[in-house]
Amino acid sequence: MVVNVWAISNYDLAKKSDAVMSGYEDAKAEMVMTLINANGQERQRTMKSMVLEKKGGDKSLMEFLTPADVKGTKFLSYEHADKDDDQWLYLPALKRVKRIASKNKSGSFMGSEFSYEDLTAFNIDKYNYSGDAEEVTVDGKKMYKSVRVPKSKNSGYTKQVAWVAPDTYLTMKVDYYDRKKELLKTATFSDYKKISGIWRIGKIEMVNHQNDKKTILVWKNETIKNGLTDKDFSKRVLKR
Amino acid sequence: MRPLLGLALLSSLLYSGEFEYKGYVGADTQAYLSKPDGKHPGNLTLQQQLELKYSEGDFEAALNLYAQEDSYDLYRDKAVHNDRSFIRLDELYGKYYFENDMLFGGRNIRFWGALEVNNIVDTFNTKDFRTDALDPQKQGAWNVAYTHYFENSELSVIVKLYEEKQEMAAYPYVYYFFPKQIPVAGVGLTDATYDANRESEESLYRPTVYLSYSGSTESDYPIDYALVLQHGFDSQRAFSTVVDPLARTTIFKERLYLANKVSTYNTMVVGSTLLKLEGLITDVIDDNVTSVRKRVADYYQFGLGVEHTLTGLIGDADLGLLAEYYYYDTFDHSDAIADDLALFQIFQNDLFLGFRYTFNDVADSSILAGAIVDWQYHEQSYTFKYETRFFDVLSVKADYAYINPSKTDPTAYALMGFNANDPLADPSPHQRVGLNLSYHF
Numbered sequence: 108m109v110v111n112v113w114a115i116s117n118y119d120l121a122k123k124s125d126a127v128m129s130g131y132e133d134a135k136a137e138m139v140m141t142l143i144n145a146n147g148q149e150r151q152r153t154m155k156s157m158v159l160e161k162k163g164g165d166k167s168l169m170e171f172l173t174p175a176d177v178k179g180t181k182f183l184s185y186e187h188a189d190k191d192d193d194q195w196l197y198l199p200a201l202k203r204v205k206r207i208a209s210k211n212k213s214g215s216f217m218g219s220e221f222s223y224e225d226l227t228a229f230n231i232d233k234y235n236y237s238g239d240a241e242e243v244t245v246d247g248k249k250m251y252k253s254v255r256v257p258k259s260k261n262s263g264y265t266k267q268v269a270w271v272a273p274d275t276y277l278t279m280k281v282d283y284y285d286r287k288k289e290l291l292k293t294a295t296f297s298d299y300k301k302i303s304g305i306w307r308i309g310k311i312e313m314v315n316h317q318n319d320k321k322t323i324l325v326w327k328n329e330t331i332k333n334g335l336t337d338k339d340f341s342k343r344v345l346k347r
Numbered sequence: 348m349r350p351l352l353g354l355a356l357l358s359s360l361l362y363s364g365e366f367e368y369k370g371y372v373g374a375d376t377q378a379y380l381s382k383p384d385g386k387h388p389g390n391l392t393l394q395q396q397l398e399l400k401y402s403e404g405d406f407e408a409a410l411n412l413y414a415q416e417d418s419y420d421l422y423r424d425k426a427v428h429n430d431r432s433f434i435r436l437d438e439l440y441g442k443y444y445f446e447n448d449m450l451f452g453g454r455n456i457r458f459w460g461a462l463e464v465n466n467i468v469d470t471f472n473t474k475d476f477r478t479d480a481l482d483p484q485k486q487g488a489w490n491v492a493y494t495h496y497f498e499n500s501e502l503s504v505i506v507k508l509y510e511e512k513q514e515m516a517a518y519p520y521v522y523y524f525f526p527k528q529i530p531v532a533g534v535g536l537t538d539a540t541y542d543a544n545r546e547s548e549e550s551l552y553r554p555t556v557y558l559s560y561s562g563s564t565e566s567d568y569p570i571d572y573a574l575v576l577q578h579g580f581d582s583q584r585a586f587s588t589v590v591d592p593l594a595r596t597t598i599f600k601e602r603l604y605l606a607n608k609v610s611t612y613n614t615m616v617v618g619s620t621l622l623k624l625e626g627l628i629t630d631v632i633d634d635n636v637t638s639v640r641k642r643v644a645d646y647y648q649f650g651l652g653v654e655h656t657l658t659g660l661i662g663d664a665d666l667g668l669l670a671e672y673y674y675y676d677t678f679d680h681s682d683a684i685a686d687d688l689a690l691f692q693i694f695q696n697d698l699f700l701g702f703r704y705t706f707n708d709v710a711d712s713s714i715l716a717g718a719i720v721d722w723q724y725h726e727q728s729y730t731f732k733y734e735t736r737f738f739d740v741l742s743v744k745a746d747y748a749y750i751n752p753s754k755t756d757p758t759a760y761a762l763m764g765f766n767a768n769d770p771l772a773d774p775s776p777h778q779r780v781g782l783n784l785s786y787h788f
Contacts, residue, residue: 142709150709150739174739175787177711178369191618193569203458206571208656210619215663218709263659342563343496347407347444 213263373785480522500562555579
C-alpha cells in the first residue's frame with residue numbers, strides 16, 4: 108500500500124474527500140439511530156431515507172418508523188449552498204404538510220446528538236479553508252488533520268477538525284467546536300463500504316463532550332443509483 | 348364498551364397479517380374546576396384509533412377507524428348519558444398513481460390551511476364535537492378526486508358526494524353548547540335538544556365540487572400557496588329551531604345551504620419567520636328568508652399569522668413565538684340576516700398570542716401556551732398544553748384551559764356557561780385540567 112505523505116492544502120484535501128464520496132447519484136437506506144444518555148440508557152429510532160445527489164445541493168426525504176406515535180412523519184429537505192434550505196414536515200395525524208423555517212441548522216435532530224447540519228451531505232462550498240493539512244499519527248496510523256470553518260453564520264459550529272485517511276481520503280473522525288469555540292462533539296466514522304464503486308458510510312458515533320450523551324447512527328441495506336429523479340422528492344410524495 | 352371491544356378485536360387480528368398498521372389505545376380525562384350547575388364535573392373517556400395501509404406498486408388503500416367510550420354512557424341512568432360513545436369510520440379509500448396524475452375514491456380527511464390555532468379555510472371535513480370541543484376531531488368525507496401534478500404545483504378536482512352530520516354530545520356534557528331549557532313566547536320554558544339530522548332543500552347527496560391549485564415558489568423568500576374554488580354545500584351551518592308547544596320542546600337542527608366559495612392559504616418563509624395568510628369569500632346562493640328564520644348572508648373571513656422561531660435559548664430547546672389574528676364579517680348587516688352568533692362563529696375579531704417551547708429531547712416534549720382575546724364580545728381564553736412520551740410508546744398530554752365568556756352577548760361560550768338555576772346570573776367561566784395517556788403501536 109502506498110501512503111500519500113505529500114503536503115496537501117486543507118482545501119485540496121476537502122475536494123478529494125468530497126470526490127471519493129460523490130457520484131452515487133441517489134441512495135436509499137434504512138437508518139437506525141441509538142440514543143444513549145449519560146446513564147447509559149438507550150432509545151432506538153428507525154427511519155427510511157432517500158437522497159438525490161444534486162450539484163446545487165442534495166434533496167432528501169426521511170420517513171420516521173419509530174417511535175410509534177410519530178410513525179409516518181416525513182421530512183423533505185432541499186439543500187441550497189447559497190441560501191436557506193427548503194424544508195417541509197408531513198404530520199400524518201393531521202394530514203398536514205407544514206413548511207419549516209430552516210435558517211437555523213444547529214437544532215437537535217429527534218433529540219439525538221446529531222444536528223440537522225450534521226446530517227446533510229458534506230459540501231466543500233459550505234466551508235472556508237486556509238493553509239495545509241497537518242500530517243499526524245493516530246494509533247500508529249498516519250492521518251491528515253484538516254481544519255475547516257463553516258461559512259454560514261447560522262451554523263452551530265465555529266470550527267471543525269477532520270481526520271482523513273491518506274490512502275482513501277475517507278474522513279475517520281471530526282471534532283466540532285461550538286459558538287464559544289469549545290469542543291462540543293466528536294463524530295467517529297466507520298464501516299465504510301464500496302457500493303457500485305462508490306464509498307458509503309455505514310456508521311457514525313457522535314459523542315457530546317458537554318453532556319456525556321452519545322448517538323450511534325447505522326445505515327442498513329443501502330442501495331445507490333436506483334434511478335430516482337426530482338419527482339421522487341417533490342412535495343407530492345409527503346402524502347403517499 | 349361495544350365500539351372499543353370491536354376495534355380491539357380487529358387490532359389483535361391484524362398483528363398476524365401483513366398490513367402496515369398503527370394506532371393507539373388511551374384514556375382521556377378532564378376535571379372541570381368551574382362549570383354551570385347540573386353539568387358533569389368531569390369526564391373519563393377510553394379511546395382507540397386504528398389505521399391500516401396497503402400498498403401494491405402504484406396502488407394504495409387505507410382504513411382508519413376511531414372509537415371512544417365515555418364512562419357516563421355506561422351508567423344505567425340514561426339521564427346522565429352524554430352520547431359520547433361511538434365508533435367512527437374516518438378513512439376508507441383507494442388511490443392510484445399514474446406518472447403525473449392520481450385518482451382517488453373513498454372516504455378521507457384532508458387538511459387545508461397555514462395557521463396554527465384556527466384554520467379558517469379547512470372546510471372540507473365536518474367536525475365531531477363529541478371528542479373534545481376545545482380541540483374537535485374531523486370526520487371523513489366521501490369523495491372522488493383527480494389530481495394532476497406539475498413540476499412545483501398540483502391541480503385537483505374533488506367531488507364531495509355526501510354532506511355529513513355535525514355530531515355533538517348531549518346534555519349534561521360540559522361542552523354541550525345549547526342551554527338545557529329555552530323560554531319560548533306563549534309556551535314558557537321548553538326542553539332544548541340538538542338533532543344532528545340536517546335540514547336542506549337539496550338532497551344530502553348533492554355533490555359539492557372543489558377545484559384546488561397549490562404549489563411552491565423557489566424564490567429567496569419561498570412561498571407555499573393554495574387557491575380553492577368551491578361550489579355546493581357551505582361548511583358553515585345555519586340553525587333552525589322547531590318548537591313543539593304540546594311537548595314543550597325546542598329542537599335545534601343544522602340547516603344546509605348552497606354557496607360559491609373562494610379560499611386561499613399561503614405561507615412565506617423569511618429567515619426564521621413564517622408569515623401566514625388564510626382567507627375566504629363566500630357567496631351564499633339559495634338561503635332565503637322566511638317568516639321563522641333569518642337569512643345567511645354572503646360573508647368573508649381572513650386570518651393573518653406570524654411564527655418566529657428562536658433556537659438554542661436553553662440547551663437544544665427552540666422557542667416559537669406565535670401571533671394570529673382572525674376576522675369574520677357578513678356583507679349585509681340588516682335585521683333579516685343571521686349574524687355570527689346565530690351561526691356559532693367563534694373567531695369574529697380575535698387575536699391569539701402564544702408560544703411553543705420545543706425541548707428537542709428524546710421524548711419530543713413540548714409546551715404550547717397562549718391566550719385568545721375576542722375584541723368583539725370581550726371574551727378571553729387561556730390554554731396551556733404539555734406533551735411528552737415515556738418508554739417510547741406511552742404519550743402523555745396534560746392541559747389547562749380557562750375561558751372567561753362574554754357577559755354581554757350570547758356567544759357559544761356564554762351559552763355553554765348558562766346557569767339554569769340562576770338565569771339572570773353572568774355565564775359561568777369555564778376552567779378545566781385534562782390528562783391524556785395513550786399507548787401507541
